[in-house]
Amino acid sequence: MNIQTIKSLKINHFIAFMLTCMMNVACHAASHHVNQNISPHFAYITNQGDDTISVIDTTLNQVISTIKVGKAPVGVAVSAKLQRAYISNVESQEISMINTQNNTVVETLKIEGSPVGLALSPDSQTLYVADWFDNRILAISTQPNHLTRVVAVGDAPAGLVVSPNKQWLYVANRDSNDIAVIDTATLSIKKRIKVGTHPYGIALSASGKLLVSVNVKDDTVSIINTKTKHQHTVKVGYHPYCAAISLDEKTLYVSNTQDDSVTVINIATQKTIATIAVGSTPEGISLDHSKHRAYVANWGSNNVSVIDTNTNKILTTIKTGEKSRAFGRFILSR
Amino acid sequence: MKKMLAILALSLGVSLVPFTAAAHGPSPQKVEKVIVIKADPAKVWAIVKDFGNIHSWHPGVASTKLEKKGDDTFRTLTFKDGGNVYEKLRSVDDAAMKLKYEIVSGTLPLTDYNASMTVAKGDKPGETTVTWVGRFYRLYKLNPPIPAGQDDETAVKAITGIFDSGLANLKKVAEAAK
Numbered sequence: 001m002n003i004q005t006i007k008s009l010k011i012n013h014f015i016a017f018m019l020t021c022m023m024n025v026a027c028h029a030a031s032h033h034v035n036q037n038i039s040p041h042f043a044y045i046t047n048q049g050d051d052t053i054s055v056i057d058t059t060l061n062q063v064i065s066t067i068k069v070g071k072a073p074v075g076v077a078v079s080a081k082l083q084r085a086y087i088s089n090v091e092s093q094e095i096s097m098i099n100t101q102n103n104t105v106v107e108t109l110k111i112e113g114s115p116v117g118l119a120l121s122p123d124s125q126t127l128y129v130a131d132w133f134d135n136r137i138l139a140i141s142t143q144p145n146h147l148t149r150v151v152a153v154g155d156a157p158a159g160l161v162v163s164p165n166k167q168w169l170y171v172a173n174r175d176s177n178d179i180a181v182i183d184t185a186t187l188s189i190k191k192r193i194k195v196g197t198h199p200y201g202i203a204l205s206a207s208g209k210l211l212v213s214v215n216v217k218d219d220t221v222s223i224i225n226t227k228t229k230h231q232h233t234v235k236v237g238y239h240p241y242c243a244a245i246s247l248d249e250k251t252l253y254v255s256n257t258q259d260d261s262v263t264v265i266n267i268a269t270q271k272t273i274a275t276i277a278v279g280s281t282p283e284g285i286s287l288d289h290s291k292h293r294a295y296v297a298n299w300g301s302n303n304v305s306v307i308d309t310n311t312n313k314i315l316t317t318i319k320t321g322e323k324s325r326a327f328g329r330f331i332l333s334r
Numbered sequence: 335m336k337k338m339l340a341i342l343a344l345s346l347g348v349s350l351v352p353f354t355a356a357a358h359g360p361s362p363q364k365v366e367k368v369i370v371i372k373a374d375p376a377k378v379w380a381i382v383k384d385f386g387n388i389h390s391w392h393p394g395v396a397s398t399k400l401e402k403k404g405d406d407t408f409r410t411l412t413f414k415d416g417g418n419v420y421e422k423l424r425s426v427d428d429a430a431m432k433l434k435y436e437i438v439s440g441t442l443p444l445t446d447y448n449a450s451m452t453v454a455k456g457d458k459p460g461e462t463t464v465t466w467v468g469r470f471y472r473l474y475k476l477n478p479p480i481p482a483g484q485d486d487e488t489a490v491k492a493i494t495g496i497f498d499s500g501l502a503n504l505k506k507v508a509e510a511a512k
Contacts, residue, residue: 048361048362049364072360072361074360074361090360090361091360091361091478093477093478113477114360114477116360132357132360133357133360133475133476133477134477155357156357174357175357238424258424258434258448280467281469299362299364299469300364300467300469323362323364
Protein backbone atom coordinates (compact mmCIF):
# COMPACT_ATOMS: atom_id res chain seq x y z
CA MET A 1 0.00 0.00 0.00
CA ASN A 2 1.53 3.34 -0.98
CA ILE A 3 1.33 6.53 1.01
CA GLN A 4 -1.31 8.04 -1.26
CA THR A 5 -3.72 5.17 -0.55
CA ILE A 6 -3.19 5.46 3.18
CA LYS A 7 -3.93 9.16 3.01
CA SER A 8 -7.13 8.69 1.04
CA LEU A 9 -8.25 5.93 3.41
CA LYS A 10 -7.70 8.29 6.29
CA ILE A 11 -9.72 10.99 4.55
CA ASN A 12 -12.53 8.51 3.88
CA HIS A 13 -12.50 7.51 7.52
CA PHE A 14 -12.58 11.13 8.50
CA ILE A 15 -15.60 11.85 6.28
CA ALA A 16 -17.42 8.79 7.64
CA PHE A 17 -16.59 9.89 11.17
CA MET A 18 -17.89 13.39 10.55
CA LEU A 19 -21.11 12.03 9.03
CA THR A 20 -21.66 9.81 12.06
CA CYS A 21 -21.10 12.78 14.35
CA MET A 22 -23.59 14.89 12.44
CA MET A 23 -26.19 12.13 12.55
CA ASN A 24 -25.63 11.74 16.27
CA VAL A 25 -26.14 15.42 16.83
CA ALA A 26 -29.34 15.34 14.80
CA CYS A 27 -30.69 12.33 16.71
CA HIS A 28 -29.69 13.88 19.98
CA ALA A 29 -31.43 17.13 19.17
CA ALA A 30 -34.60 15.26 18.18
CA SER A 31 -34.76 13.16 21.34
CA HIS A 32 -33.91 16.21 23.39
CA HIS A 33 -36.91 17.99 21.97
CA VAL A 34 -39.25 15.04 22.53
CA ASN A 35 -38.06 14.55 26.11
CA GLN A 36 -38.63 18.15 26.93
CA ASN A 37 -42.20 18.02 25.68
CA ILE A 38 -43.32 14.67 27.02
CA SER A 39 -41.51 14.44 30.31
CA PRO A 40 -40.92 17.53 32.43
CA HIS A 41 -38.20 17.28 35.04
CA PHE A 42 -38.06 18.64 38.55
CA ALA A 43 -35.22 19.20 41.00
CA TYR A 44 -36.00 18.56 44.68
CA ILE A 45 -33.63 20.72 46.71
CA THR A 46 -33.35 20.24 50.49
CA ASN A 47 -32.87 23.46 52.45
CA GLN A 48 -31.30 22.68 55.82
CA GLY A 49 -31.70 26.18 57.25
CA ASP A 50 -35.44 26.75 56.81
CA ASP A 51 -36.66 23.13 56.85
CA THR A 52 -38.06 23.24 53.33
CA ILE A 53 -37.80 21.68 49.89
CA SER A 54 -37.56 23.93 46.83
CA VAL A 55 -39.06 22.23 43.77
CA ILE A 56 -37.48 23.54 40.55
CA ASP A 57 -39.11 22.99 37.18
CA THR A 58 -36.03 22.46 34.99
CA THR A 59 -37.86 23.62 31.85
CA LEU A 60 -38.61 27.00 33.42
CA ASN A 61 -35.61 26.99 35.77
CA GLN A 62 -37.90 28.40 38.44
CA VAL A 63 -39.00 27.28 41.87
CA ILE A 64 -42.61 26.18 41.40
CA SER A 65 -43.26 24.96 44.94
CA THR A 66 -41.77 25.23 48.44
CA ILE A 67 -42.64 22.40 50.82
CA LYS A 68 -42.27 22.44 54.60
CA VAL A 69 -40.66 19.26 55.97
CA GLY A 70 -38.90 18.24 59.23
CA LYS A 71 -35.80 19.72 60.83
CA ALA A 72 -32.60 20.19 58.78
CA PRO A 73 -33.42 18.22 55.61
CA VAL A 74 -30.30 16.90 53.86
CA GLY A 75 -30.74 13.71 51.80
CA VAL A 76 -33.10 13.24 48.88
CA ALA A 77 -34.18 10.34 46.65
CA VAL A 78 -36.85 10.51 43.96
CA SER A 79 -39.00 7.92 42.19
CA ALA A 80 -40.69 8.59 38.86
CA LYS A 81 -42.47 5.25 39.19
CA LEU A 82 -44.06 6.04 42.55
CA GLN A 83 -44.12 9.81 41.99
CA ARG A 84 -42.50 10.27 45.35
CA ALA A 85 -39.63 12.30 46.78
CA TYR A 86 -38.08 10.99 50.00
CA ILE A 87 -36.33 13.48 52.27
CA SER A 88 -34.14 12.80 55.33
CA ASN A 89 -34.73 15.32 58.14
CA VAL A 90 -31.63 14.56 60.12
CA GLU A 91 -32.23 16.78 63.16
CA SER A 92 -35.83 15.62 63.72
CA GLN A 93 -34.87 12.04 62.85
CA GLU A 94 -37.49 11.26 60.23
CA ILE A 95 -38.19 10.71 56.54
CA SER A 96 -40.69 12.96 54.77
CA MET A 97 -42.50 11.41 51.82
CA ILE A 98 -43.72 13.86 49.20
CA ASN A 99 -46.31 13.18 46.52
CA THR A 100 -44.55 14.80 43.56
CA GLN A 101 -47.75 15.25 41.56
CA ASN A 102 -49.14 17.83 43.96
CA ASN A 103 -45.94 18.48 45.99
CA THR A 104 -47.44 17.78 49.40
CA VAL A 105 -46.07 15.69 52.25
CA VAL A 106 -48.17 12.54 52.47
CA GLU A 107 -46.33 10.74 55.25
CA THR A 108 -43.57 11.30 57.82
CA LEU A 109 -41.74 8.25 59.10
CA LYS A 110 -39.85 8.39 62.40
CA ILE A 111 -36.34 6.92 62.24
CA GLU A 112 -34.20 5.65 65.12
CA GLY A 113 -30.89 7.33 64.43
CA SER A 114 -29.68 10.21 62.27
CA PRO A 115 -30.73 9.74 58.63
CA VAL A 116 -28.45 11.48 56.09
CA GLY A 117 -27.90 9.71 52.72
CA LEU A 118 -30.83 8.18 50.81
CA ALA A 119 -31.13 5.99 47.72
CA LEU A 120 -33.92 4.03 46.08
CA SER A 121 -33.64 0.65 44.43
CA PRO A 122 -34.22 0.95 40.64
CA ASP A 123 -37.61 -0.76 41.04
CA SER A 124 -38.52 1.75 43.79
CA GLN A 125 -39.37 -1.13 46.16
CA THR A 126 -36.74 -0.24 48.77
CA LEU A 127 -35.54 3.04 50.25
CA TYR A 128 -32.04 2.82 51.71
CA VAL A 129 -31.21 5.20 54.55
CA ALA A 130 -27.71 5.87 55.89
CA ASP A 131 -27.75 6.33 59.66
CA TRP A 132 -24.81 8.70 60.23
CA PHE A 133 -24.12 8.05 63.93
CA ASP A 134 -25.21 4.43 64.35
CA ASN A 135 -23.06 3.16 61.47
CA ARG A 136 -25.82 1.20 59.80
CA ILE A 137 -28.10 1.19 56.80
CA LEU A 138 -31.86 0.84 57.02
CA ALA A 139 -33.61 -0.84 54.10
CA ILE A 140 -37.19 0.38 54.24
CA SER A 141 -39.98 -0.97 52.06
CA THR A 142 -41.77 1.75 50.12
CA GLN A 143 -44.99 -0.25 50.63
CA PRO A 144 -47.38 1.19 53.26
CA ASN A 145 -46.11 -1.17 55.99
CA HIS A 146 -42.54 0.23 55.59
CA LEU A 147 -41.05 -3.09 56.66
CA THR A 148 -37.48 -2.31 57.70
CA ARG A 149 -34.30 -4.38 57.58
CA VAL A 150 -30.97 -3.24 59.03
CA VAL A 151 -27.31 -3.86 58.19
CA ALA A 152 -24.26 -2.58 60.09
CA VAL A 153 -21.68 -0.95 57.82
CA GLY A 154 -18.56 1.18 58.33
CA ASP A 155 -18.20 4.38 60.34
CA ALA A 156 -20.36 7.40 59.43
CA PRO A 157 -22.14 6.08 56.33
CA ALA A 158 -23.01 8.94 53.99
CA GLY A 159 -23.58 8.60 50.22
CA LEU A 160 -25.61 5.65 48.90
CA VAL A 161 -26.25 4.33 45.41
CA VAL A 162 -27.83 1.13 44.05
CA SER A 163 -26.67 -0.74 40.92
CA PRO A 164 -29.02 -0.70 37.89
CA ASN A 165 -29.68 -4.45 38.32
CA LYS A 166 -30.59 -3.65 41.98
CA GLN A 167 -28.21 -6.34 43.22
CA TRP A 168 -25.66 -4.07 44.89
CA LEU A 169 -25.90 -1.19 47.30
CA TYR A 170 -22.75 0.92 47.54
CA VAL A 171 -22.17 2.86 50.76
CA ALA A 172 -19.52 5.55 51.27
CA ASN A 173 -18.27 5.21 54.85
CA ARG A 174 -16.79 8.59 55.67
CA ASP A 175 -14.76 7.54 58.68
CA SER A 176 -13.73 4.06 57.49
CA ASN A 177 -12.39 5.44 54.20
CA ASP A 178 -14.05 2.72 52.18
CA ILE A 179 -17.09 1.79 50.14
CA ALA A 180 -19.11 -1.12 51.46
CA VAL A 181 -20.62 -3.28 48.71
CA ILE A 182 -23.83 -4.78 50.04
CA ASP A 183 -25.78 -7.66 48.52
CA THR A 184 -29.32 -6.26 48.58
CA ALA A 185 -30.96 -9.71 48.59
CA THR A 186 -29.33 -10.87 51.83
CA LEU A 187 -28.43 -7.38 53.08
CA SER A 188 -24.90 -8.55 53.84
CA ILE A 189 -21.56 -6.91 53.09
CA LYS A 190 -19.95 -8.62 50.11
CA LYS A 191 -16.74 -6.59 50.20
CA ARG A 192 -15.13 -3.30 51.09
CA ILE A 193 -13.33 -1.11 48.57
CA LYS A 194 -10.61 1.09 50.04
CA VAL A 195 -10.86 4.65 48.68
CA GLY A 196 -9.46 8.09 49.59
CA THR A 197 -9.85 9.83 52.96
CA HIS A 198 -13.37 10.66 54.12
CA PRO A 199 -15.58 9.55 51.21
CA TYR A 200 -18.88 11.41 51.42
CA GLY A 201 -20.71 11.64 48.10
CA ILE A 202 -20.95 8.69 45.74
CA ALA A 203 -21.99 8.28 42.09
CA LEU A 204 -22.62 5.34 39.78
CA SER A 205 -22.73 5.47 35.99
CA ALA A 206 -25.94 4.51 34.16
CA SER A 207 -24.64 1.03 33.24
CA GLY A 208 -23.24 0.45 36.73
CA LYS A 209 -19.70 0.09 35.35
CA LEU A 210 -18.17 3.17 36.97
CA LEU A 211 -18.36 3.95 40.67
CA VAL A 212 -17.05 7.21 42.08
CA SER A 213 -16.42 8.23 45.67
CA VAL A 214 -15.77 11.85 46.57
CA ASN A 215 -13.03 12.02 49.19
CA VAL A 216 -13.48 15.20 51.22
CA LYS A 217 -10.31 15.13 53.28
CA ASP A 218 -7.73 14.53 50.54
CA ASP A 219 -9.45 16.56 47.80
CA THR A 220 -9.77 13.64 45.39
CA VAL A 221 -12.26 11.36 43.70
CA SER A 222 -11.74 7.60 43.42
CA ILE A 223 -12.99 6.29 40.07
CA ILE A 224 -13.57 2.55 40.29
CA ASN A 225 -14.32 0.11 37.50
CA THR A 226 -16.85 -2.20 39.21
CA LYS A 227 -15.96 -5.10 36.87
CA THR A 228 -12.15 -5.03 36.85
CA LYS A 229 -11.91 -3.33 40.30
CA HIS A 230 -9.26 -1.02 38.80
CA GLN A 231 -9.19 2.27 40.60
CA HIS A 232 -7.88 5.73 39.72
CA THR A 233 -7.51 8.67 42.02
CA VAL A 234 -8.00 12.13 40.54
CA LYS A 235 -7.27 15.43 42.28
CA VAL A 236 -10.17 17.89 42.38
CA GLY A 237 -10.84 21.14 44.34
CA TYR A 238 -10.72 21.84 48.06
CA HIS A 239 -13.11 19.74 50.18
CA PRO A 240 -15.14 18.11 47.41
CA TYR A 241 -18.54 16.72 48.40
CA CYS A 242 -20.65 15.19 45.66
CA ALA A 243 -20.42 13.92 42.09
CA ALA A 244 -22.55 13.07 39.05
CA ILE A 245 -21.70 11.16 35.86
CA SER A 246 -22.93 11.98 32.35
CA LEU A 247 -25.28 9.50 30.67
CA ASP A 248 -22.57 8.49 28.16
CA GLU A 249 -20.28 7.77 31.15
CA LYS A 250 -17.54 9.98 29.73
CA THR A 251 -17.70 12.99 32.01
CA LEU A 252 -17.64 13.44 35.77
CA TYR A 253 -18.86 16.53 37.64
CA VAL A 254 -17.63 17.16 41.19
CA SER A 255 -18.72 19.91 43.61
CA ASN A 256 -15.89 21.50 45.64
CA THR A 257 -17.42 22.96 48.81
CA GLN A 258 -14.54 25.20 49.81
CA ASP A 259 -13.45 26.37 46.37
CA ASP A 260 -16.99 27.39 45.33
CA SER A 261 -16.53 25.46 42.09
CA VAL A 262 -17.40 22.36 40.07
CA THR A 263 -14.60 20.31 38.52
CA VAL A 264 -15.41 18.67 35.17
CA ILE A 265 -13.31 15.56 34.46
CA ASN A 266 -12.80 13.52 31.31
CA ILE A 267 -13.11 10.03 32.79
CA ALA A 268 -11.05 8.32 30.07
CA THR A 269 -8.03 10.61 30.37
CA GLN A 270 -8.65 11.57 34.03
CA LYS A 271 -7.89 15.16 33.06
CA THR A 272 -9.78 18.22 34.23
CA ILE A 273 -11.68 19.72 31.31
CA ALA A 274 -13.05 22.74 33.16
CA THR A 275 -13.36 24.31 36.58
CA ILE A 276 -16.63 26.22 36.82
CA ALA A 277 -17.22 28.92 39.44
CA VAL A 278 -20.63 28.32 41.08
CA GLY A 279 -22.34 29.69 44.21
CA SER A 280 -20.84 29.53 47.68
CA THR A 281 -20.15 26.12 49.28
CA PRO A 282 -21.69 23.85 46.62
CA GLU A 283 -22.87 20.47 47.92
CA GLY A 284 -25.36 18.26 46.02
CA ILE A 285 -25.08 17.89 42.24
CA SER A 286 -27.40 16.09 39.78
CA LEU A 287 -27.72 16.03 36.02
CA ASP A 288 -30.79 16.61 33.90
CA HIS A 289 -29.60 14.40 31.04
CA SER A 290 -32.42 15.39 28.69
CA LYS A 291 -31.46 19.06 28.86
CA HIS A 292 -27.69 18.63 29.19
CA ARG A 293 -27.51 20.50 32.43
CA ALA A 294 -26.02 20.10 35.88
CA TYR A 295 -27.86 21.44 38.91
CA VAL A 296 -25.69 22.34 41.92
CA ALA A 297 -27.10 23.19 45.37
CA ASN A 298 -25.09 25.98 47.04
CA TRP A 299 -25.24 25.74 50.85
CA GLY A 300 -23.46 29.04 51.41
CA SER A 301 -25.34 31.27 48.97
CA ASN A 302 -28.80 29.67 49.33
CA ASN A 303 -29.28 28.99 45.63
CA VAL A 304 -28.82 26.51 42.79
CA SER A 305 -26.35 27.02 39.95
CA VAL A 306 -27.45 25.63 36.58
CA ILE A 307 -24.58 24.56 34.32
CA ASP A 308 -24.93 23.97 30.57
CA THR A 309 -22.91 20.76 30.24
CA ASN A 310 -22.39 21.32 26.50
CA THR A 311 -20.47 24.53 27.13
CA ASN A 312 -19.55 24.14 30.82
CA LYS A 313 -20.87 27.63 31.45
CA ILE A 314 -23.41 28.84 34.02
CA LEU A 315 -26.86 29.18 32.45
CA THR A 316 -28.61 30.74 35.42
CA THR A 317 -28.75 30.82 39.22
CA ILE A 318 -32.00 30.03 41.03
CA LYS A 319 -32.76 31.34 44.52
CA THR A 320 -33.82 28.49 46.83
CA GLY A 321 -34.09 28.25 50.64
CA GLU A 322 -31.57 28.65 53.45
CA LYS A 323 -28.53 26.35 53.26
CA SER A 324 -29.39 24.23 50.21
CA ARG A 325 -27.80 20.76 50.32
CA ALA A 326 -29.65 18.31 48.04
CA PHE A 327 -27.57 15.27 48.98
CA GLY A 328 -28.53 12.48 46.56
CA ARG A 329 -29.99 12.12 43.07
CA PHE A 330 -32.57 14.85 43.10
CA ILE A 331 -33.86 15.19 39.51
CA LEU A 332 -37.26 13.60 38.90
CA SER A 333 -39.14 13.03 35.68
CA ARG A 334 -42.88 13.13 35.94
CA MET B 335 -8.93 14.56 66.88
CA LYS B 336 -10.26 12.50 69.78
CA LYS B 337 -7.56 13.90 72.03
CA MET B 338 -8.47 17.40 70.93
CA LEU B 339 -12.11 16.71 71.68
CA ALA B 340 -11.27 15.48 75.13
CA ILE B 341 -9.20 18.61 75.79
CA LEU B 342 -12.01 20.77 74.45
CA ALA B 343 -14.59 19.04 76.58
CA LEU B 344 -12.44 19.33 79.68
CA SER B 345 -11.68 22.97 79.10
CA LEU B 346 -15.36 23.69 78.72
CA GLY B 347 -16.19 21.90 81.90
CA VAL B 348 -18.69 19.61 80.19
CA SER B 349 -18.87 15.84 80.13
CA LEU B 350 -16.53 13.96 77.82
CA VAL B 351 -17.80 13.07 74.39
CA PRO B 352 -17.79 9.26 74.21
CA PHE B 353 -14.84 7.82 72.32
CA THR B 354 -17.02 5.89 69.89
CA ALA B 355 -17.92 9.16 68.17
CA ALA B 356 -15.76 10.29 65.31
CA ALA B 357 -17.83 11.91 62.58
CA HIS B 358 -18.79 15.52 62.96
CA GLY B 359 -22.43 16.54 63.37
CA PRO B 360 -24.80 16.00 60.46
CA SER B 361 -25.69 19.66 59.84
CA PRO B 362 -23.08 22.33 59.15
CA GLN B 363 -23.77 25.70 60.79
CA LYS B 364 -23.23 29.09 59.23
CA VAL B 365 -22.65 32.57 60.58
CA GLU B 366 -22.47 35.37 58.03
CA LYS B 367 -22.00 39.02 59.09
CA VAL B 368 -21.52 42.14 56.99
CA ILE B 369 -20.41 45.60 58.04
CA VAL B 370 -20.13 48.86 56.10
CA ILE B 371 -16.99 50.86 56.82
CA LYS B 372 -16.40 54.46 55.76
CA ALA B 373 -12.86 53.92 54.52
CA ASP B 374 -11.07 52.97 51.33
CA PRO B 375 -11.28 49.21 50.46
CA ALA B 376 -7.49 48.98 50.01
CA LYS B 377 -6.94 50.37 53.50
CA VAL B 378 -9.45 47.93 55.05
CA TRP B 379 -7.99 45.02 53.12
CA ALA B 380 -4.50 45.83 54.42
CA ILE B 381 -5.83 45.45 57.97
CA VAL B 382 -7.89 42.31 57.29
CA LYS B 383 -5.17 40.41 55.40
CA ASP B 384 -2.62 40.93 58.18
CA PHE B 385 -3.12 37.43 59.60
CA GLY B 386 -0.72 37.84 62.50
CA ASN B 387 -2.23 41.08 63.81
CA ILE B 388 -5.89 40.36 64.50
CA HIS B 389 -5.41 41.60 68.08
CA SER B 390 -4.82 45.09 66.61
CA TRP B 391 -8.53 45.30 65.71
CA HIS B 392 -10.41 42.46 67.45
CA PRO B 393 -11.41 43.50 70.99
CA GLY B 394 -11.72 39.88 72.19
CA VAL B 395 -8.17 38.89 71.21
CA ALA B 396 -5.41 39.60 73.71
CA SER B 397 -2.49 38.45 71.56
CA THR B 398 -1.59 36.68 68.31
CA LYS B 399 1.39 34.43 67.71
CA LEU B 400 2.29 33.90 64.06
CA GLU B 401 4.17 30.76 62.96
CA LYS B 402 5.52 29.50 59.64
CA LYS B 403 5.78 25.76 59.08
CA GLY B 404 7.23 25.18 55.63
CA ASP B 405 4.82 26.83 53.22
CA ASP B 406 2.03 26.94 55.78
CA THR B 407 1.16 29.83 58.08
CA PHE B 408 -0.48 29.38 61.47
CA ARG B 409 -1.55 31.72 64.26
CA THR B 410 -2.46 31.18 67.88
CA LEU B 411 -5.02 33.61 69.27
CA THR B 412 -5.30 34.07 72.99
CA PHE B 413 -8.69 35.43 73.95
CA LYS B 414 -9.13 37.97 76.70
CA ASP B 415 -11.47 35.51 78.48
CA GLY B 416 -8.62 32.98 78.66
CA GLY B 417 -9.51 30.64 75.78
CA ASN B 418 -7.36 30.13 72.72
CA VAL B 419 -7.52 28.94 69.16
CA TYR B 420 -4.88 27.63 66.75
CA GLU B 421 -5.65 28.54 63.13
CA LYS B 422 -4.20 27.78 59.72
CA LEU B 423 -4.13 30.34 56.92
CA ARG B 424 -5.61 28.80 53.78
CA SER B 425 -5.27 31.61 51.25
CA VAL B 426 -4.86 35.34 50.80
CA ASP B 427 -6.30 36.52 47.48
CA ASP B 428 -5.33 40.15 46.86
CA ALA B 429 -7.31 40.39 43.62
CA ALA B 430 -10.54 39.20 45.25
CA MET B 431 -9.58 40.76 48.63
CA LYS B 432 -10.46 37.46 50.28
CA LEU B 433 -8.79 35.75 53.24
CA LYS B 434 -9.52 32.10 54.07
CA TYR B 435 -8.50 30.24 57.22
CA GLU B 436 -9.52 27.30 59.39
CA ILE B 437 -9.34 26.24 63.03
CA VAL B 438 -6.93 23.42 63.78
CA SER B 439 -7.68 23.23 67.51
CA GLY B 440 -8.85 25.38 70.39
CA THR B 441 -11.32 25.98 73.18
CA LEU B 442 -14.33 27.17 71.15
CA PRO B 443 -17.40 24.90 71.48
CA LEU B 444 -17.39 23.69 67.85
CA THR B 445 -15.49 21.55 65.32
CA ASP B 446 -14.47 21.54 61.66
CA TYR B 447 -14.48 25.32 61.38
CA ASN B 448 -13.46 27.21 58.26
CA ALA B 449 -14.04 30.84 57.47
CA SER B 450 -13.45 33.65 55.01
CA MET B 451 -13.27 37.43 55.23
CA THR B 452 -14.02 39.35 52.04
CA VAL B 453 -13.46 43.06 51.50
CA ALA B 454 -15.42 44.79 48.72
CA LYS B 455 -16.24 48.23 47.46
CA GLY B 456 -19.39 49.60 49.14
CA ASP B 457 -22.48 51.06 47.50
CA LYS B 458 -21.32 54.67 48.06
CA PRO B 459 -17.94 56.17 47.20
CA GLY B 460 -15.39 55.82 49.99
CA GLU B 461 -17.33 52.95 51.55
CA THR B 462 -16.25 49.37 52.02
CA THR B 463 -18.13 46.23 53.03
CA VAL B 464 -16.51 43.43 54.96
CA THR B 465 -18.22 40.03 54.95
CA TRP B 466 -17.17 37.42 57.49
CA VAL B 467 -18.51 33.90 56.93
CA GLY B 468 -17.89 30.83 59.09
CA ARG B 469 -18.92 27.20 58.54
CA PHE B 470 -18.61 24.71 61.40
CA TYR B 471 -20.31 21.89 63.31
CA ARG B 472 -21.58 21.53 66.85
CA LEU B 473 -19.39 19.77 69.37
CA TYR B 474 -21.73 16.85 70.09
CA LYS B 475 -21.23 13.87 67.82
CA LEU B 476 -23.99 11.45 68.67
CA ASN B 477 -27.74 11.09 68.26
CA PRO B 478 -30.05 13.41 70.20
CA PRO B 479 -30.65 14.33 72.97
CA ILE B 480 -27.85 16.87 72.57
CA PRO B 481 -26.35 18.12 75.85
CA ALA B 482 -26.50 21.85 76.56
CA GLY B 483 -23.25 23.57 75.68
CA GLN B 484 -22.49 21.16 72.83
CA ASP B 485 -25.42 21.99 70.56
CA ASP B 486 -25.77 24.08 67.39
CA GLU B 487 -27.03 27.13 69.30
CA THR B 488 -23.95 27.23 71.54
CA ALA B 489 -21.59 27.00 68.57
CA VAL B 490 -23.48 29.63 66.57
CA LYS B 491 -23.62 31.96 69.57
CA ALA B 492 -19.86 31.74 70.14
CA ILE B 493 -19.04 32.63 66.52
CA THR B 494 -21.73 35.31 66.31
CA GLY B 495 -20.17 37.00 69.35
CA ILE B 496 -16.70 36.90 67.83
CA PHE B 497 -17.87 38.21 64.43
CA ASP B 498 -20.12 41.00 65.80
CA SER B 499 -17.63 42.41 68.27
CA GLY B 500 -14.76 42.03 65.78
CA LEU B 501 -16.49 43.76 62.87
CA ALA B 502 -17.77 46.62 65.05
CA ASN B 503 -14.24 47.36 66.24
CA LEU B 504 -12.69 46.78 62.79
CA LYS B 505 -14.97 49.60 61.61
CA LYS B 506 -13.74 51.90 64.41
CA VAL B 507 -10.08 51.08 63.80
CA ALA B 508 -10.30 51.43 60.01
CA GLU B 509 -12.27 54.66 60.13
CA ALA B 510 -9.86 56.17 62.68
CA ALA B 511 -6.72 55.16 60.79
CA LYS B 512 -5.12 57.84 58.65
